[in-house]
Amino acid sequence: MHTRLAPLAALATSALFLAACSSGTTESPTSSSDTTGATAMAAQQCLPVPGDTIMVLEDDMMLQNSDNVIPAVNAETANDQAVLDALNTVSAVLDTPTLIQLNKAVDIDRQTSAEVAAQFVADEGLSAPSEGSGSLVVGAANFSENITVAEIYAAVLRDAGYDATVRTIGNRETYMPALTSGEVDVVPEYAATAAEFINRSLNGADADAVASGDIAETKAALDGFSDFGVVFGEPSDAQDQNAFAVTTAFSEQYGVTSLSELAENCAGIALGGPPECPERTFCQIGLEDVYGIEVTDFSSLDAGGPLTKTALRQGEIAVGLVFSSDGELGA
Amino acid sequence: MSIWQEAWDYISSGANWMGENGLTRPTFDGGWKFAHDSIVALTIEHLYMSFAAVALAAITALPLGIALGHARRGGMVTVALSNVSRAMPTLALLTLFAASAIGFGNRAVIIAAAIFAFPPILTNAFTGMADVDADVREAAEGQGLTRLQVATRVELPLAWPLIAAGLRTSASQTVATVPLAALVAGGGLGVIISTGMATQRYGEVLAGGVLVAALTLAVDAGMGALQRRLTPPPLRAASLAPA
Numbered sequence: 001m002h003t004r005l006a007p008l009a010a011l012a013t014s015a016l017f018l019a020a021c022s023s024g025t026t027e028s029p030t031s032s033s034d035t036t037g038a039t040a041m042a043a044q045q046c047l048p049v050p051g052d053t054i055m056v057l058e059d060d061m062m063l064q065n066s067d068n069v070i071p072a073v074n075a076e077t078a079n080d081q082a083v084l085d086a087l088n089t090v091s092a093v094l095d096t097p098t099l100i101q102l103n104k105a106v107d108i109d110r111q112t113s114a115e116v117a118a119q120f121v122a123d124e125g126l127s128a129p130s131e132g133s134g135s136l137v138v139g140a141a142n143f144s145e146n147i148t149v150a151e152i153y154a155a156v157l158r159d160a161g162y163d164a165t166v167r168t169i170g171n172r173e174t175y176m177p178a179l180t181s182g183e184v185d186v187v188p189e190y191a192a193t194a195a196e197f198i199n200r201s202l203n204g205a206d207a208d209a210v211a212s213g214d215i216a217e218t219k220a221a222l223d224g225f226s227d228f229g230v231v232f233g234e235p236s237d238a239q240d241q242n243a244f245a246v247t248t249a250f251s252e253q254y255g256v257t258s259l260s261e262l263a264e265n266c267a268g269i270a271l272g273g274p275p276e277c278p279e280r281t282f283c284q285i286g287l288e289d290v291y292g293i294e295v296t297d298f299s300s301l302d303a304g305g306p307l308t309k310t311a312l313r314q315g316e317i318a319v320g321l322v323f324s325s326d327g328e329l330g331a
Numbered sequence: 332m333s334i335w336q337e338a339w340d341y342i343s344s345g346a347n348w349m350g351e352n353g354l355t356r357p358t359f360d361g362g363w364k365f366a367h368d369s370i371v372a373l374t375i376e377h378l379y380m381s382f383a384a385v386a387l388a389a390i391t392a393l394p395l396g397i398a399l400g401h402a403r404r405g406g407m408v409t410v411a412l413s414n415v416s417r418a419m420p421t422l423a424l425l426t427l428f429a430a431s432a433i434g435f436g437n438r439a440v441i442i443a444a445a446i447f448a449f450p451p452i453l454t455n456a457f458t459g460m461a462d463v464d465a466d467v468r469e470a471a472e473g474q475g476l477t478r479l480q481v482a483t484r485v486e487l488p489l490a491w492p493l494i495a496a497g498l499r500t501s502a503s504q505t506v507a508t509v510p511l512a513a514l515v516a517g518g519g520l521g522v523i524i525s526t527g528m529a530t531q532r533y534g535e536v537l538a539g540g541v542l543v544a545a546l547t548l549a550v551d552a553g554m555g556a557l558q559r560r561l562t563p564p565p566l567r568a569a570s571l572a573p574a
Contacts, residue, residue: 275529299516
């Protein structure tokens with residue numbers, strides 16, 4: 001009798017154990033049957049709205065630093081005014097929508113950076129205002145947007161009579177020393193980030209921030225770093241920086257086009273972004289302190305990558321962190 | 332300050348265990364979710380996800396493995412099934428799910444982890460049933476037992492140590508895999524690791540790793556004890572063999 005019961009007991013217990021696993025653990029440790037979260041919201045709680053197209057909310061209080069695309073030139077090379085003239089003609093025509101289209105052509109339509117750059121120079125009819133000669137190396141960081149801008153710089157420099165080649169180098173820690181030493185002559189830079197990088201390398205890691213949301217101030221700060229050995233050309237209007245995106249459907253439903261309007265119309269939002277977002281001034285902390293937006297729910301995803309954009313489209317989050325020049329914003 | 336010191340500071344502070352605002356958080360749509368600043372809440376969430384995944388895998392793999400093993404047919408099928416699901420990279424699955432209707436978060440992770448938990452349960456159930464001594468089976472049939480009785484009263488008790496070992500292997504592997512959830516907006520102890528990486532607090536990364544390892548060992552030990560308890564006494568000596 002005992003021997004017959006043992007296997008049955010074993011089966012019964014294992015079945016119970018499995019049943020407990022699949023149902024029992026879903027109970028919360030603290031009772032959550034009353035939805036305390038919903039009643040705390042007095043104003044309108046803006047729920048995510050799924051949609052195919054995403055758009056960036058305007059950063060009208062300049063929470064983000066002015067990361068405008070700007071040519072960084074080796075100080076010795078910059079003595080030749082023709083180089084700066086050529087690069088400034090590029091800055092004059094480059095703005096964020098243009099940059100988005102360039103990125104879309106490379107990242108989504110899968111053309112090469114060189115093709116896209118040549119097409120852009122031809123379409124815009126860019127030509128260098130003054131003549132020069134000699135060979136120049138245009139360095140680029142290792143991501144497609146920077147390479148495309150470097151190719152555009154090179155094309156205009158060739159138009160001015162230089163023998164220009166593009167070389168992809170890597171990250172800022174790698175290309176900045178190459179730029180100051182003259183190994184490369186020109187690099188497409190981002191104003192605020194470059195200013196802070198130079199500021200830290202000249203004044204120590206804890207130096208006070210010099211960049212701001214105002215590009216003129218940031219440019220003045222850049223011009224102040226003459227000892228660094230890099231001269232900056234004119235900043236363009238094209239920015240690649242943190243931006244907060246919503247679906248166009250969300251924007252229409254709640255009537256928000258800027259972050260201020262979002263703070264006004266929405267009592268609480270679900271935000272998605274990189275894991276460090278809740279601790280970053282340019283992310284959740286800035287939204288809460290500068291705009292007074294209440295983030296009721298944060299999802300840890302990626303930095304402006306496919307997860308964040310998918311979560312926006314599927315309506316998992318209402319607002320997501322993207323990069324302002326992301327090619328998908330041009331769809 | 333060494334990384335071990337930082338990890339110890341993280342683990343030894345009570346605030347990190349209980350979280351600032353309790354174990355749960357209200358979400359934007361009126362529901363709740365586990366607070367991600369509390370080790371206790373993350374551990375509960377981690378265990379819930381692991382158990383759900385293993386249960387899902389067991390519900391599908393056990394009947395299949397036991398039935399096929401009893402019939403002594405489909406050995407090739409089980410091997411093929413096991414190998415295919417074992418070769419599925421869980422992280423790639425999560426990324427695929429994120430782009431599909433399954434979406435991401437805990438539910439997607441449970442499904443992906445269940446696929447990962449499936450092979451050891453299936454193979455062990457099949458092998459355990461199929462490898463019962465033919466003499467024993469024939470003796471049982473000679474006693475006049477029906478085929479179902481042979482399966483439930485003779486083969487299953489004899490196969491149980493191996494089946495339980497499969498469940499145990501599967502459970503500890505799953506607990507060690509669920510940290511991937513943190514990469515797709517899910518919960519569990521992986522959150523501590525991924526947040527630590529993102530904020531460059533490597534002591535926290537180490538602490539998270541240690542917590543995951545400790546939880547995996549604890550689950551393995553717990554399942555081992557359970558395995559012993561559920562093994563018929565005459566077979567216990569045999570079931571002491573490592574899983």
